[in-house]
Amino acid sequence: xxxxxxxxxxxxxxxxxxxxxxxxxxxxxxxxxxxxxxxxxxxxxxxxxxxxxxxxxxxxxxxxxxxxxxxxxxxxxxxxxxxxxxxxxxxxxxxxxxxxxxxxxxxxxxxxxxxxxxxxxxxxxxxxxxxxxxxxxxxxxxxxxxxxxxx
Numbered sequence: 001x002x003x004x005x006x007x008x009x010x011x012x013x014x015x016x017x018x019x020x021x022x023x024x025x026x027x028x029x030x031x032x033x034x035x036x037x038x039x040x041x042x043x044x045x046x047x048x049x050x051x052x053x054x055x056x057x058x059x060x061x062x063x064x065x066x067x068x069x070x071x072x073x074x075x076x077x078x079x080x081x082x083x084x085x086x087x088x089x090x091x092x093x094x095x096x097x098x099x100x101x102x103x104x105x106x107x108x109x110x111x112x113x114x115x116x117x118x119x120x121x122x123x124x125x126x127x128x129x130x131x132x133x134x135x136x137x138x139x140x141x142x143x144x145x146x147x148x149x150x151x
Contacts, residue, residue, distance in 0.1 A: 005032050005088045009071050026051050027062045031072055037083040037102040073133055075102055096140035
C-alpha cells in the first residue's frame with residue numbers, strides 16, 4: 001500500500017513538472033511511512049545521517065512544495081509548532097490539549113461528512129470549498145490517566 005501511495009504521489013509531482021530529487025523522494029517516503037505527524041526538525045534529525053546533501057532548508061522547502069501540491073497538510077500544534085501529515089487517505093485529527101499529541105482518525109463516514117460540510121459551507125457562504133482540515137480537540141488517554149480524569 002505505501003508503495004502505491006508513493007508511486008501515485010511521485011506521478012503527481014512529475015505531471016506538474018516538479019523535479020523529483022533523491023531528497024524529495026526520501027522525505028516523501030518518510031511521510032508516507034511515518035504516522036507520527038513529524039515537524040521539520042524531527043524529519044531532519046531522522047534523515048540527516050542516512051541521506052546525502054540534506055539540510056534543514058531542504059526539508060523545509062520540500063515540505064512547502066508538498067503542501068503546495070496537496071500531498072501533505074500542515075498541522076499547527078497547540079504549542080505553536082507545525083507538524084506535517086501525508087494525506088493519502090481522508091481522515092481527521094484529534095489533538096490533545098494537554099500534551100499536543102496528534103492522532104489520525106479514519107472512519108468510513110468521514111468522506112460523506114466532509115462532503116456535507118463543503119455543501120453546507122457553499123450554501124451558507126457562497127465559497128467554493130477546495131478542501132478542509134478537521135481537528136477535534138480533547139485530552140488523550142495517557143493524559144487522562146496522568147491527570148486522573150478516567151471515569
